[in-house]
Structure formats: structure tokens, C-alpha cells
Amino acid sequence: MDILLLGGTGFLGRHIARVALERGHRVTCLARGTGEPPVGVEFVVSDRDREDAYDKVAMRSWGSVVDLTSHPKHARDAVEKLDAEHRVLVSSSSVYADQGSVSVEFDPVVDPLDVDCMESMEQYPAAKSACEAAYRAVEGPVLVVRPGLIAGYGDETARSGYYPWRFAHPTGGDVIVPDPTFPIAMIDAEDLADWIVRSAEDGRKGAFNATGHATTLADVFTISRELTGSQATARPLTDEQLLACGVSPWMGPKSLPLWVPGEPWRNVALLDCAAACEAGLQVRPLRETLASALRYEQERLGERPAGLSDEEEVALRKCVAAGG
Known part of the structure; x- marks a missing residue:
């Protein structure tokens, strides 16, 4: 074709x-x-x-x-x-x-x-x-x-690669993270691409949601730590602490990716994908996607467009200690 x-x-x-x-x-x-x-x-x-x-x-x-x-x-x-x-x-x-x-x-x-x-x-x-x-x-x-959130190798936004990269490069004995219970789902770009091409072959029509299996940020943090063999532990801060110290949600500079404060945004990353799954969408384990995202981050040249820099994470610890 x-x-x-x-x-x-x-x-x-x-x-x-x-x-x-x-x-x-x-x-x-x-x-x-x-x-x-x-x-x-x-x-x-x-x-x-x-x-x-x-x-x-x-x-x-x-x-x-x-x-x-x-x-x-x-x-x-x-x-x-x-x-x-x-x-x-x-x-x-x-x-x-x-x-x-x-x-x-x-x-x-x-x-x-x-x-x-x-x-x-x-x-x-x-x-x-x-x-x-x-x-x-x-x-x-x-x-x-x-x-939904597209992840894996080539993620230019750095959202899916930030936590694996940060656990691989800790600035102290812990990695500062947002609410571990925050729901999250992401789809590997390779899985999405495969389903799009196969759907084109089949002449599929209609609207379809497409993302990965629902989990929580706790799994992202655990897998990131295991992938990197990091000795650093996850240190969750509350929404209030992060906002008071000027940390942005979801993506972009001085952010903690994949997290959004406030109950109205609690399920922002989740989708009902039953229709796409019935139509052949298959998604790989989250561990594989995070490993691919980490590989891309390790190859990245220049500044990372999302997450906290080393200096920002160190300053955040001081801000929290000062009651910010």
C-alpha cells in the first residue's frame, strides 16, 4: 500500500x-x-x-x-x-x-x-x-x-523518561516525587504506531481512544528505581508543598511530570480503551516503555524539557525544609 x-x-x-x-x-x-x-x-x-x-x-x-x-x-x-x-x-x-x-x-x-x-x-x-x-x-x-500520554523511545517532552533518568542520576539519598497514588496510563509510541498501521491496512473507521493500562505513579517510581538499580528512595511531597515551592505539574520546565494537582484532574491520564483493544490494540508492559524512555534520555543532547534540574531538586529540598 x-x-x-x-x-x-x-x-x-x-x-x-x-x-x-x-x-x-x-x-x-x-x-x-x-x-x-x-x-x-x-x-x-x-x-x-x-x-x-x-x-x-x-x-x-x-x-x-x-x-x-x-x-x-x-x-x-x-x-x-x-x-x-x-x-x-x-x-x-x-x-x-x-x-x-x-x-x-x-x-x-x-x-x-x-x-x-x-x-x-x-x-x-x-x-x-x-x-x-x-x-x-x-x-x-x-x-x-x-x-492519551504517548511514551517511550523518542519522547521529546521527557515526561515518560524523567523518573527513570532521575533515579539513575539522584542528587541525594532520595528522589522528590509527587503523590504516588496519582492514576496514570501511557502508551508506548511503538505500540500505537503498530496499531495505526494495521488499522490502515484493515480500512478501520470511527473514533478510538488509545492508551495503556491504568496504574499509579507508585508503579512508575518503583520500576524506575528497579531499572536503574538506584539506591535512592522516592520522597513524596504533597500537592501543597510542591505548589508552594513553585513546582509545575505535568510537563515543562521546573516540573514533576505526569502529575496534576486537584481532584478535577485526577483521571486526566485515563481513557476507556475497550473499543481499541477489541480492534487489536496491544500494549507492552510499562517496564519496557520506561526502559525505552530512559535509553532516549541517556542519548539526549541539551537540556531536558521537563522535570527538575539538579539545582532545582536541591533547591526544592531546601524550600520544603524552610516550610515553603
Whole structure:
């Protein structure tokens, strides 16, 4: 099958391209060219903001078009200008209006963004919702995938790799962590990519949630410690202590990833994935995903985009000791 991957140089896109190639498909990646394309693909450099973005691929008929965009105009142009027997939009669980519940596919989503391009991460849920609307409007089979937290090798956000890396590089006898009982689920990018490619082969249509098995941060901490053979112990701090000392939740600089304070966000990482599992989605053990994420962190060059730096963790201990 001829697969056109709109993207392919980022985290999930590279995994999709690799899986598709391994399964014998011909893969073309259309992207700006800011990253290295996977070996073996046909690479078309193009800026999707331009009106002629699809000129080099619009004259071909594709077995499946796989789109990872977060910009509504990109989605609208892709469905209008590209001929395909099957289409896949990789959306996000962020589209659900109620982020505090364990969402199922028929739950309400946020209103679509009414501008062409997302300008900030605050617009991300509405932007993905608009992309979904564009793809649902096209004739023919369309698969909309709503992943939860995507993890493993290549996780550019550093969310899934932070705790294994921190236990491997402790700044003291303990590693500061958030509430161990916080529910968490994550899906390995390789498992998600495999299911997306197989679904394209099958012409699957409809909306599907996709994440891993529900667990807690306690398991993440335990596995991280075991993977690294670390002698450091996990030192949980309360939400109040972390916020008082200026620690951010979930991701980004000076953060403790995978944690969000407040009961309304308690289940933000969880999804009902029964439909996808019935449709063949398989997820590997969390230990394997965290090991892959650690391997990527050990290869990373430059600053880590999430978590606490050594200096920040040391300062956090002092802040807590001072009653901050």
C-alpha cells in the first residue's frame, strides 16, 4: 500500500513510518524538513502553511493518508486536496470536554477552534477538535485516533523518561516525587504506531481512544528505581508543598511530570480503551516503555524539557525544609 504520512520526522511519526516500512508498505513523508526523515521513505519537503503544499503529492492516489496535524487549516486542506482510499487523523484525548472523567469515545468534545492555526497550547484541545471535524466531513473511511500520554523511545517532552533518568542520576539519598497514588496510563509510541498501521491496512473507521493500562505513579517510581538499580528512595511531597515551592505539574520546565494537582484532574491520564483493544490494540508492559524512555534520555543532547534540574531538586529540598 502507498501511505502518505503528513509528518514523519517527529516522535510518533517516525515510529509510524518505520512500522509501515517494516510491514512492506511504500511510505512518503511530507514535512517541513526540520528533522531527519526515517531511512527508506520518500521524503517531500513542504510547508503546509503554503497553498501549494500538496502539489507534489496531490496527483497520486494514496492507499492511506495519515495526518498528525494540530492545525485546522492543514486538516481541511489535506482532505480537500488529497485523494485517498482511507484516512487516519491522530487526534488527542485532550478533545474531551470533561478531563476529569475516564472518557469513552461518545463523550462530548470541546468546540472546534474557529481559526486556521493553533497559536498556543491553550488552544490545543479546540484545534484538535477542529481537525477531527474536517476529517469527519470527508467521504470514505476515516479513522480518528485519540491517544492519551504517548511514551517511550523518542519522547521529546521527557515526561515518560524523567523518573527513570532521575533515579539513575539522584542528587541525594532520595528522589522528590509527587503523590504516588496519582492514576496514570501511557502508551508506548511503538505500540500505537503498530496499531495505526494495521488499522490502515484493515480500512478501520470511527473514533478510538488509545492508551495503556491504568496504574499509579507508585508503579512508575518503583520500576524506575528497579531499572536503574538506584539506591535512592522516592520522597513524596504533597500537592501543597510542591505548589508552594513553585513546582509545575505535568510537563515543562521546573516540573514533576505526569502529575496534576486537584481532584478535577485526577483521571486526566485515563481513557476507556475497550473499543481499541477489541480492534487489536496491544500494549507492552510499562517496564519496557520506561526502559525505552530512559535509553532516549541517556542519548539526549541539551537540556531536558521537563522535570527538575539538579539545582532545582536541591533547591526544592531546601524550600520544603524552610516550610515553603
